[in-house]
Amino acid sequence: MNKHTILVVDDEEDLRKVLAIRLDMENYDVTEAASAEEALAITEQKSFDIILLDIIMPGMDGIELYNCLKKRKHLADSGYIFLTALGEREQNQHTEDASGKDYLVIGKPYDSDILLQEIKNRIKTP
Secondary structure (H helix, E strand, O other), X not given: OOOOEEEEEOOOHHHHHHHHHHHHHOXXXXXXXXXXXXXXXXXXXXXXXXXXXXOOOOOOOHHHHHHHHHOOHHHOOOEEEEEEOOOHHHHHHHHOOOOOOOEEEEEOOOOHHHHHHHHHHHOOOO
């Protein structure tokens, strides 16, 4: 059986690494990107079951990245989860610009067990 693939996009290296280790322990195939631009390059040809996005990043933010990724046919069915330290009001202001509403927003710091359950809930199984 193939491992499910997850892309973790976060400019904070420590958070990205901890999350990648935890997901790897759960037997996911994890790829990391330190910026939206790096994520765009990685996803040029490769698809992912789940894409975890930080909202606030230097340069292109997570919302802009989400809108770009959703336009790629091979990523249209991916599950998207935003991870953010923004408060609820700020989250709503930022996510208003997200095309579609097929994503979940989880606040930082997050409960890894809840995040893992949400990932499992969003994995498309044939």
